[in-house]
Amino acid sequence: MTPWLILCAALLAAGALLYRWYARRLNRQELLAKPLTPQQRAVVERLVPLVRRLPQPLRLKLEGKMNLFLDQITFRGLNELEVSEEMKLSIAAQACLLIVNSPAWYDTLRNVLIYPSAFLTNRNAHDGHFVHEKSHATLGESWARGPVVLSWDDALRGGLDAEDGHNVVVHEFAHQFDALSGHTNGIPILRKGQTYAGWEKAMLQAYNDHIEQLGRGERTLIDPYGATNHEEFFAEAIVTFFEKPRALRSEDPALYDQLAQLLALDPAEWT
Numbered sequence: 001m002t003p004w005l006i007l008c009a010a011l012l013a014a015g016a017l018l019y020r021w022y023a024r025r026l027n028r029q030e031l032l033a034k035p036l037t038p039q040q041r042a043v044v045e046r047l048v049p050l051v052r053r054l055p056q057p058l059r060l061k062l063e064g065k066m067n068l069f070l071d072q073i074t075f076r077g078l079n080e081l082e083v084s085e086e087m088k089l090s091i092a093a094q095a096c097l098l099i100v101n102s103p104a105w106y107d108t109l110r111n112v113l114i115y116p117s118a119f120l121t122n123r124n125a126h127d128g129h130f131v132h133e134k135s136h137a138t139l140g141e142s143w144a145r146g147p148v149v150l151s152w153d154d155a156l157r158g159g160l161d162a163e164d165g166h167n168v169v170v171h172e173f174a175h176q177f178d179a180l181s182g183h184t185n186g187i188p189i190l191r192k193g194q195t196y197a198g199w200e201k202a203m204l205q206a207y208n209d210h211i212e213q214l215g216r217g218e219r220t221l222i223d224p225y226g227a228t229n230h231e232e233f234f235a236e237a238i239v240t241f242f243e244k245p246r247a248l249r250s251e252d253p254a255l256y257d258q259l260a261q262l263l264a265l266d267p268a269e270w271t
Contacts, residue, residue, distance in 0.1 A: 031064065032067070037098070048159040058100055060185040062093065081116045104177060120137060140155075187199070210222055241256065
């Protein structure tokens with residue numbers, strides 16, 4: 001092959017790559033600008049009543065991000081579960097709440113796996129000498145680069161009750177958000193102007209207070225599961241931020257302020 005033909009082939013390949021990049025960018029912009037249909041919007045409002053509280057500009061953003069999410073994600077039903085359009089809309093709405101006003105995106109996620117109800121997972125337990133494998137009933141799992149695994153019964157229940165402080169979809173996607181930094185450790189990529197010193201101070205104080213309250217046998221605003229470790233506390237704090245925002249702002253204004261900065265949201269003011 002002559003140098004001229006090699007050059008032409010290289011230019012054609014570069015042009016094809018550039019075209020595909022432009023087409024993907026254009027498609028992304030179109031999806032983000034596209035509203036849900038009236039039928040889809042009615043389903044979301046019924047299954048995820050929390051979205052009714054969003055100010056109108058945020059609702060429009062949420063719908064666009066849901067369209068992008070639904071275009072990117074493949075939903076797979078397990079144990080003979082047939083995935084419906086309602087399931088997809090419910091999960092997409094809850095997942096996109098975290099990033100509705102953020103430039104963050106679930107770039108590496110491609111699959112959401114759905115069980116009909118709680119599912120068994122195996123965990124290794126150490127007793128000092130031996131490692132034992134034990135099965136545990138699980139409501140959801142999040143892997144750093146995907147997939148997210150959910151129990152539909154619990155995903156549905158969490159979406160329907162916007163005030164009980166329990167939401168498996170928001171919890172697992174908080175882990176996805178956390179993992180965008182490269183590590184799932186409760187230290188996400190912060191927003192411009194937000195300092196890691198301020199984040200660490202508020203989160204560690206809240207985490208330690210949470211553990212002390214549990215040690216005294218007191219009820220806690222954030223789910224007790226948050227005491228497991230820092231990443232689980234982060235995920236449960238996010239759930240509380242959305243479902244009990246006024247109580248969180250009153251009980252721990254420093255933690256609420258950090259989460260409000262991180263997500264560029266103020267749910268305590270939503271009516």
